[in-house]
Amino acid sequence: xxxxxxxxxxxxxxxxxxxxxxxxxxxxKLETRKLVEAAMKELGYRPNSIAQSLASNKTNxxxxxxxxxxxSFGIMMSGSEEVLRRANKHMFIMTGHSNExxxxxxxxxxLMRRCDAxxxxxxxxxxxxxxxxxxxxxxxxxxxRVIEAIEDNCISLDNHFGGYLASKAxxxxxxxxxxxxxxxxxxxxxxxxxxxxxxxxxEANIAYDESLxxxxxxxxxxxxxxxxTLLNAGKKFSAVACGNDEMASGAIGALRDAGLxxxxxxxxxxxxxxxxSNYLTPRLTTIRYPMKEIGQMAARxxxxxxxxxxxxxxxxxxxxxxxxRESVCDxxx
Amino acid sequence: xxxxxxxxxxxxxxxxxxxxxxxxxxxxKLETRKLVEAAMKELGYRPNSIAQSLASNKTNxxxxxxxxxxxSFGIMMSGSEEVLRRANKHMFIMTGHSNExxxxxxxxxxLMRRCDAxxxxxxxxxxxxxxxxxxxxxxxxxxxRVIEAIEDNCISLDNHFGGYLASKAxxxxxxxxxxxxxxxxxxxxxxxxxxxxxxxxxEANIAYDESLxxxxxxxxxxxxxxxxTLLNAGKKFSAVACGNDEMASGAIGALRDAGLxxxxxxxxxxxxxxxxSNYLTPRLTTIRYPMKEIGQMAARxxxxxxxxxxxxxxxxxxxxxxxxRESVCDxxx
DNA sequence: TTGAAAGCGCTAACAC
DNA sequence: GTGTTAGCGCTTTCAA
Numbered sequence: 209x210x211x212x213x214x215x216x217x218x219x220x221x222x223x224x225x226x227x228x229x230x231x232x233x234x235x236x237k238l239e240t241r242k243l244v245e246a247a248m249k250e251l252g253y254r255p256n257s258i259a260q261s262l263a264s265n266k267t268n269x270x271x272x273x274x275x276x277x278x279x280s281f282g283i284m285m286s287g288s289e290e291v292l293r294r295a296n297k298h299m300f301i302m303t304g305h306s307n308e309x310x311x312x313x314x315x316x317x318x319l320m321r322r323c324d325a326x327x328x329x330x331x332x333x334x335x336x337x338x339x340x341x342x343x344x345x346x347x348x349x350x351x352x353r354v355i356e357a358i359e360d361n362c363i364s365l366d367n368h369f370g371g372y373l374a375s376k377a378x379x380x381x382x383x384x385x386x387x388x389x390x391x392x393x394x395x396x397x398x399x400x401x402x403x404x405x406x407x408x409x410x411e412a413n414i415a416y417d418e419s420l421x422x423x424x425x426x427x428x429x430x431x432x433x434x435x436x437t438l439l440n441a442g443k444k445f446s447a448v449a450c451g452n453d454e455m456a457s458g459a460i461g462a463l464r465d466a467g468l469x470x471x472x473x474x475x476x477x478x479x480x481x482x483x484x485s486n487y488l489t490p491r492l493t494t495i496r497y498p499m500k501e502i503g504q505m506a507a508r509x510x511x512x513x514x515x516x517x518x519x520x521x522x523x524x525x526x527x528x529x530x531x532x533r534e535s536v537c538d539x540x541x
Numbered sequence: 542x543x544x545x546x547x548x549x550x551x552x553x554x555x556x557x558x559x560x561x562x563x564x565x566x567x568x569x570k571l572e573t574r575k576l577v578e579a580a581m582k583e584l585g586y587r588p589n590s591i592a593q594s595l596a597s598n599k600t601n602x603x604x605x606x607x608x609x610x611x612x613s614f615g616i617m618m619s620g621s622e623e624v625l626r627r628a629n630k631h632m633f634i635m636t637g638h639s640n641e642x643x644x645x646x647x648x649x650x651x652l653m654r655r656c657d658a659x660x661x662x663x664x665x666x667x668x669x670x671x672x673x674x675x676x677x678x679x680x681x682x683x684x685x686r687v688i689e690a691i692e693d694n695c696i697s698l699d700n701h702f703g704g705y706l707a708s709k710a711x712x713x714x715x716x717x718x719x720x721x722x723x724x725x726x727x728x729x730x731x732x733x734x735x736x737x738x739x740x741x742x743x744e745a746n747i748a749y750d751e752s753l754x755x756x757x758x759x760x761x762x763x764x765x766x767x768x769x770t771l772l773n774a775g776k777k778f779s780a781v782a783c784g785n786d787e788m789a790s791g792a793i794g795a796l797r798d799a800g801l802x803x804x805x806x807x808x809x810x811x812x813x814x815x816x817x818s819n820y821l822t823p824r825l826t827t828i829r830y831p832m833k834e835i836g837q838m839a840a841r842x843x844x845x846x847x848x849x850x851x852x853x854x855x856x857x858x859x860x861x862x863x864x865x866r867e868s869v870c871d872x873x874x
Numbered sequence: 875t876t877g878a879a880a881g882c883g884c885t886a887a888c889a890c
Numbered sequence: 891g892t893g894t895t896a897g898c899g900c901t902t903t904c905a906a
Contacts, residue, residue, distance in 0.1 A: 209899095211898095211899055211900085212899060212900060213899080213900095221876075221877085222876065222877045222878075223877090223899090223900080223901095224876070224877060224878080224879095224901080224902080225875085225876060225877075226900095227900065227901060227902085228875095228876085228901095230900090231901085235875060235876085236875075236876085237875060237876090240875080240876080254649070254652055254653055255653055255899090255900080256595075256653065256655060256898090256899055256900070257650075257653040257654050257655070257900095258591055258594045258595050258600065258654065258655050258898090258899080258900090259595055259882090259898070259899035259900040259901090260899080260900055260901075261591045261882095261900090262589075262591050262592055262595050262882050262883070262884090262898085262899080262900070262901090263881080263882055263899075263900040263901040263902080264882085264900080264901055264902085265882070265901090267591065276615070276619060277615045277616075277618040277619040277622060278613075278615030278616045278618070278619050279615065280611070282609070282610045282611030282612065282615050283610075283611045285610045285611070286609060286610040286611050286636070289610060289636060298633075298635065298650060299634070300631075300633055300634075301632070301633075301634045302631065303619070303622060316587070317590075317631060319587055320587055320588055320589065320590040321590050321591065322589060322590070322591050457820055464822075483816065483817060484816060484817035484820040487790055487817040487820055487821055488820055488821075488822070489797075489821070489822040542883090544882095544883055544884085545883065545884060546883080546884095554892075554893085555892065555893045555894075556883090556884080556885095556893090557885080557886085557892070557893060557894075557895090558891085558892060558893075559884095560884065560885060560886085561885095561891090561892085563884090564885085568891060568892085569891070569892085570891060570892085573891075573892080588883090588884080589882090589883055589884070590884095591882090591883080591884090592882070592883035592884040592885090592898090593883080593884055593885075594884090594898095595882090595883080595884070595885090595898050595899070595900085596883075596884040596885040596886080596897080596898055597884080597885055597886085597898085598885090598898070
């Protein structure tokens with residue numbers, strides 16, 4: 209590997225000057241700069257960013273912990289990547305595998321690499337740990353989660369509003385007997401979405417009927433179980449709102465198996481708008497989770513806090529919105 | 542940030558000794574080690590891996606260029622990540638956005654960071670550039686692509702065999718009038734898959750009928766166009782093989798719109814086995830692209846070539862296999 | 875506008 | 891087993 213020293217010798221200048229042209233310092237005479245650039249080109253010089261980082265004490269990279277490298281969170285990462293790239297920052301991505309040990313070791317590794325800042329998409333790390341982390345000097349933003357003590361570090365979705373929107377879409381079509389298949393109710397997003405549902409009912413003066421609620425676990429299978437349970441219990445409903453698209457997909461299948469047409473007999477709304485929701489039959493009406501926007505917002509936060517780019521407009525809670533497709537129709541067919 | 546020096550002072554040893562315990566050198570007396578570890582803990586010491594890399598001339602990280610951070614390639618990355626992580630290596634992921642400029646600048650950035658090796662999933666970079674790159678000292682493996690001149694660096698899928706398997710699955714069910722919706726035929730994988738199709742026909746003594754072939758572009762819409770075109774031309778066929786799942790999904794929709802039942806009237810096979818193929822109605826029978834395995838293999842290659850771990854079994858061309866679901870049935874219903 | 879030189883935090887001989 | 895010391899390739903004062 210050719211070094212700055214070799215370049216400086218070829219160009220007959222000091223290595224400090226070479227460094228200056230590398231970093232586009234203004235104070236280099238055009239003539240000198242040309243000389244140096246020629247030398248760099250001739251030698252095929254490539255600055256060693258490891259050495260740059262060590263000397264300058266900044267890496268120009270932000271660490272990103274994601275639960276998995278596949279799945280819909282990729283969109284969020286790409287949102288971040290897009291805005292960081294525009295600012296000439298790079299992302300060092302590590303996976304947390306939804307378990308505390310890996311999440312912590314990922315954070316640890318990123319700190320060792322002296323990332324300038326972190327974007328954390330965690331699922332198992334405790335609030336305490338993060339509150340502690342916030343006391344250290346490395347800025348980080350928490351994505352998809354809110355911890356009140358460090359609220360400013362959090363970027364999240366308004367799940368309550370999303371739940372409200374989903375049920376309201378049904379109500380607006382005249383539905384009044386609405387079943388609800390919830391996600392795991394020990395998870396805050398599942399709870400909030402359900403509360404949104406209740407709010408929509410209340411607003412429309414529809415009595416809340418607990419027996420129309422089924423607690424699933426966000427997996428496809430619990431969607432089918434939900435429908436089967438409700439049907440076996442003899443419940444009447446013309447629509448079902450689901451805590452996410454996976455369960456909605458299960459619900460649609462179960463409804464079809466039970467001889468009920470979607471949406472003519474029963475309307476179905478999902479939540480998240482993951483890729484396959486557009487491939488279901490019927491194409492799923494759902495609530496769009498603004499993945500990309502959240503990723504972008506996280507990156508903006510970083511640019512703002514860690515790289516003092518104050519031109520960034522920040523927003524901590526993002527709103528979902530309704531995507532109307534084919535799985536909902538007027539009550540009564 | 543606390544440094545090795547501070548630790549060494551607290552522990553009353555030299556920084557060399559601290560370095561030895563960090564790196565688990567055997568030659569440290571247990572007693573000394575304890576002392577050092579206590580000091581590290583007390584100070585909350587975290588080794589600076591930037592400095593480690595500079596001094597040792599290795600980063601323990603492999604650069605990974607992926608077309609996008611979302612979509613099915615995530616599975617491939619996670620395959621690589623899994624095996625690298627087990628070897629205590631990290632991945633620095635960058636995106637190429639399927640265009641030459643970004644791909645090259647991603648590679649460049651990874652080289653500047655002195656990655657020990659690279660895994661390249663490229664879509665636009667020329668063979669020449671890569672052949673040139675191979676002459677430099679940084680080992681890299683090309684994923685999903687084969688360049689004869691540097692064949693050893695390539696890990697790819699046997700697309701021909703996949704195409705063969707897909708059509709054979711149809712033939713085995715008694716189909717003889719088989720339409721084919723191909724991907725963009727300037728892409729090698731599309732060509733190879735089509736050739737596999739032809740081979741299956743030949744093997745079964747079915748005359749190849751060019752008019753049963755439609756050239757799509759790997760997008761959903763070209764699947765529907767393919768079916769419409771074939772139907773409008775009055776073609777008869779009891780089955781359709783598609784160059785990928787997206788087109789298969791389009792085809793199924795178009796068939797349904799035309800009043801044809803899948804699979805009773807027309808069977809459909811896809812290719813890739815992407816996530817949504819399992820959510821289609823009917824669930825798609827398809828050829829499984831071994832994403833994860835390819836990613837794992839790439840990582841093994843790296844471990845073998847860049848980190849001299851010779852225990853790795855290498856394989857350059859991986860085989861797809863048939864996933865039987867619900868979109869194919871016997872000819873004649 | 876440029877050069878000299880002191881680090882950045884660590885590793886790796888080499889010596890003891 | 892442990893310490894000394896010279897770098898690793900760059901940035902960044904400080905002078906000139």
